[in-house]
Amino acid sequence: MGRSEKSRKMMFGISRRVLFNSASACLSGITVAFLFPNFNLEFLAWVSLVPLLYAVSNSNSFKESFLYGFLAGVISYIIILYWIVYTVQKFGGLPYYIAAFALLLLASYLALYFALFSGFGRILLNNYRILNIILIPSCWVFFEFLKSNLLTGFPWENLGVSQYLNLPFIQIVNITGTPGLSFVIVLVNYLVFHFIFYKNRISKKQALFELIFGLSVFIIVISYGYYNIYSVNRLLRNKKPVRVALIQGNIGMFQKWKITKKRTTGIYLNLTKKSLKYRPKLAIWPETALPYIISREPFYWDKVMNFSKKNKIDLIFGAIGLKLLNGRYHFYNRDYMFTQSGGFSYYDKHHLVPFGEYIPLKNQLPFLAHILKGAGIGNFTAGKRFRMLKSGNLKAGSMICYESLFNSLVRNFSKKGANFLVSITDDAWYGRTSAPYQDMSMTVFPAVENERFVARAGNSGISGIISPTGKILGETGIFKRTYLIGYIKLINRKTFFALYGNIFVYIIDAVFILSIAYLPVKNKK
Incomplete structure (x- = not known):
């Protein structure tokens, strides 16, 4: 056989391998995207990464496996975030x-x-054997946590969130947070991958160990889930329900900032008035339901406050906040609570949306700030204190917009004594896409992590009540002017996660970092 013929066959072999690996990566990307709303094929999570793991194991370098992971990720996020x-x-x-x-x-x-998961995953596969049952899931959790926190963070539809309908499985998040779910899912994917592609390369002893370990983890997680559901239901059995009205104004995004204060305020007061026949104790309006500085509008301040006092109902609503600090006015995305006794409290949003509610690095890049300000970018200041919204025995922790995604932020409320959580949002930005449903699915997890009812009011929907076990007890459709009557119960018990936060993640991240750091020593031996 001539040299040129050998070269052609080798090139063809490499090309076929790369094409097959690329197709495998694409399959994983598509499958991961299909786990989330509106597809909701969450059962595929347990094998969704198997094709990618195969491609990584079949690659010849860090760079090649990195590219397979990049391909899978691009495809996955284009499908998930198409609404952008x-x-x-x-x-x-x-x-x-x-x-x-x-x-x-x-x-x-x-x-x-x-x-990065794929690149470092290849390093782990090539250098460790039995420990990979821990290290591969740890690798995923490390980079997922990095994505959720680096550069303000974007924890949108992390892998574990796909299981929001799998109630027994998700209960473990009140200990581990949602990264614990991702860890178990990747662990199962690794076991399936290893069984299919490595069954002839590993000893029976290792195979038996992996099977027992994987089954043990899964059984422990599910058993804990059923126990926790029982425990929470038992806790709630003798608690008095609090009737809540969720008011969904459904005012269009363009219309919202143009119509008069009188009309906007009237829409919400009239909807709340209609809900009074059910005698709710609390009414919740969405994010910036009153899109003006109500503290500078005494007429509307008194109008809303008097409605609350007259009808003996507490009101939580979004508006614009204003403070004068160091000679400058600062604007806030604020959540107010007006009480039937005439008092009020408020919370200012902590985690602002970059390029939506504020301009990052505006002092360092003034020209960019000028351009983006002209495009209508907000100029809000982030809140500094975790203020509770209080009225009598009601102590609400407030999550404004996508703050509900940041579990290390939300846990501060229940840790400081909040006995239920409120989520106010305006998802009209998303139109009739899958984004409102994705947003709702992620709001399930603050409820379970903190063992609190969540009452959620959205301008255009979805509004709903979520139980402490993550069950969605009632919800509205999108783009309907309506209200929803539901019940919450007040809980004071604190979960492990509320008290100690992401300790599980820090341990797992340490394990991954040490495994990489130890490689030069291991290889020297």
């Missing part, structure tokens, strides 16, 4: 091709974490 195109085009007023480019840019950034 609608939002940027509709509300940013940008051409379709720029909106599509914005999606590609965001998907590419998020795909880097897939890629």
Whole structure:
């Protein structure tokens, strides 16, 4: 056989291998995307990463496996976040091709974490054997946690969140947080991958160990889940329910900032008035339901306050806050509580949306700040204190917009004594896409992590009540002007997660870092 013929066969072999690996990575990317709303094929989570793990194990270098992970991540996030195109085009007023480019840019950034998992996953597969049953899931959790916190963080639809309907499984988050779910899912994926592709390369002793370990972890998690559901239901049995009205104004995003204060305020007061026939103790309006500085509008302040006092109902609503600090006015995305006794409290949003509610690095890049300010970017200041919204025995921790995604932030409320949680949002930005359903699915987890009822009011929906076990007890449709009557119960018991936060993640991250740091020593031996 001639040298040129050998080269052609080798090139063809490499090309076929790379193409098959690339197809495997794409399959994982598609499968992961299909786990979330509106597909909700969450049962695929247990095998969704098997094709990617195969591609990684079949790669020849860190760079190659990195590229497979990047490919899987880009495909996955383009499918999950397709609604970015609608939002940027509709509300940013940008051409379709720029909106599509914005999606590609965001998907590419998020795909880097897939890629890093794949690159370091290959290192682990090539250097460890039995320990990979812990190290591969630890690798995923490390980079997922990094994605959720680095550069303000974007924990949108992390892998464990796909199981929001699997109530027994998700109970473990009141100890581990949602990264614990991702850990178990990746562990099962690794076991399936190892059984299929490595069954002839490992000893029976190792195979038996992996099987027993995997089954033990899964059984412990599910058993704890059923126990916790029983424990919570028992705790709630003798607690008095509090009737709540969730008010969904459904005022369009463009319309919201243009119509008069009188009309906006009237819409919410009238809907609340209709709900009074059910005698709710508390009514909740969405984020910036009153899109003006109500503290500077004594007429509307008194109007809303007098409604609360007259009808003996507490009101929680979103508005614009204002403070004068060091000679400058600061604006806040604020959540007020007006009580039937005439008092009030408020909470200012901590975790603002970059390029939506504020401009990052505006002092360092003043030219960029000037351009983006002209495009309608908000100029809000982040709140500093975890203020509770209080009225009598009601102590609400407030999550404004996507703050509900940040579990290390939300746990501060229950740790400081909140006995239920409120989520107010305005998902009209997303239109009739899957994003409102994705947002609702993620709001399940603060309820379970903190063992608190969550009462959620959205301008255009979805509004709903979520139990401390993560069960959605009632919800509205999207883009309907309506209200929902539901019940919550007040809980004071604190979960392990509320008290100690992401300790599980820190331990797992330490394990991963040490495993990588130890490699030079291991290889020297």
